[in-house]
Amino acid sequence: MQTISATGTLPQTVEPRNPGTALDLDWVMRATANRSAIERRAATLPARRSVKKDHQAAWLARAVSCIDLTTLAGDDTVGRVRRLCAKAKQPVRADLLEAIGLPDLTVGAVCVYHDMIAPAVEALDGSGIPVAAVSTGFPAGLSPFHLRVQEIKESVAAGAAEIDIVISRRHVLTGNWQALYDEMRTFRDACGDAHVKAILATGELGTLSNVAKASLICMMAGADFIKTSTGKESVNATLPVSLVMIRAIRDFYDATGYRVGYKPAGGISKAKDAITYLALIKEELGDRWLRPDLFRFGASSLLGDIERQIEHHVTGAYSASWRHAMA
Structure with missing residues (x-):
């Protein structure tokens, strides 16, 4: 089986960091989305892209290396976070990783609320796995602006190497593009050296054209990543939305x-869905984006299904899902 690098380094340590650009409203207003064409393109992927045997195991291992293993629940405890971090360092059973030739495979990051940063940093010390923190009044992003900025600064000071911010959806829905740019630029500056992911909450932006415009503006303002959703909306990541955002990334590059x-x-949450997303990235952006410094899954239950599929590849038998708990 082909060996896969599982290095969970941050984008700014591998690539020149996106410094942002001046707001180009002419470019933003030219950004449109043909929904019917986008949906036709997205519909071809699950039916057309199928990999088997060693190739499937390799793709699934790559997916593991790109997971932001996440717990964002009101009943999170220090013990739960420590267990999740242990899973991040050993995401798949050791004998299975040995069997596929990837004994050192880890996830891309662990994502938590601000109060859980310190125990996560302690539990991951020496692993090379960064801690990501959701911020700016996650998930709604409606707390006072100065508090959202201060939250970023405090999370960075607490040890978060990545900050997942949420944009103000109202700026997109009302077409206030300057306000969105200024907000994102302020968040980017508050992050300092920390890697910033801009969450668009695409299920609440109304149209795919709005998704395209918001994607461009966040990149113009210096986002290191753009992200579909908080995971708390009624509609989260979809292939059509992903195609729009990925093509905005390609245009920006x-x-x-x-x-x-x-x-x-x-x-x-399913291994086959992870492979579909990886195939979309490969076709639209190329192999360079198939690494954890430029691609992540925001997921937790996904890892359990991937582990089951890898066990099936190695042993020929499926195990019960309860044997692959996250924390």
């Missing part, structure tokens, strides 16, 4: 030379 990462989040 063509225009500026800076690579911006992509993170679909919410509703991706």
Whole structure:
């Protein structure tokens, strides 16, 4: 089986970091989305892209290396976070990883609320796995603006190497593009050296054209990643939305030379879905984006199904899902 690098390094340590650009409203207003064509393109992927045997195991291992293993529940405890971090360092049973030739495979990051940053940083010390924190009044993003900015600064000071911010959806829905740009730029500046992912909450933006415009503006304002969802909306990551955002990333790279990462989040729980998203990235952006510094899944239950599929590949038998608990 082909060996896969599972390095969970941050984008700014591998690629020149996206510094952002001036707001180009002409470019933003030219951004449109043909829904019927996008949906036709997205519909071809699950039916057309199928990999088997060693190739499937390799793709699934790559998916593991790109997971932001996440717990964002009101009843999170220090013990739960520590167990989740242990799972992040050993995401698949050791004998299975040995069998596929990837004994050092880890996930891309662990994502928690601010109060859980310290125990996560402690539990991951020496592993090379970064801690990501959701911020800016997650998930609604409606707390006072100065508190959202301060929350970012406090999470960075607590040890978070990645910050997942939420944009104000009202700026998109009312077409206040300058306000969205200014907000994102302020968040980016508050993050300092921390890697910033801009959550668009695409299920609440109304149209695919709005998704395209918001994607461009967040990249113009310096986002390291753009992300579909908080996972708390009624509609989260979908293939049509992903296609729009990925093509915005491609256009931004063509225009500026800076690579911006992509993170679909919410509703991706099956191994076969993970492979579909990876195939979409490969076809639209190329192999360079198939690494954890430029692609992440926002997921937790996804890892359990991937582990079951890898066990089936190695042993020929499926195990019960309860044997692959996350924490």
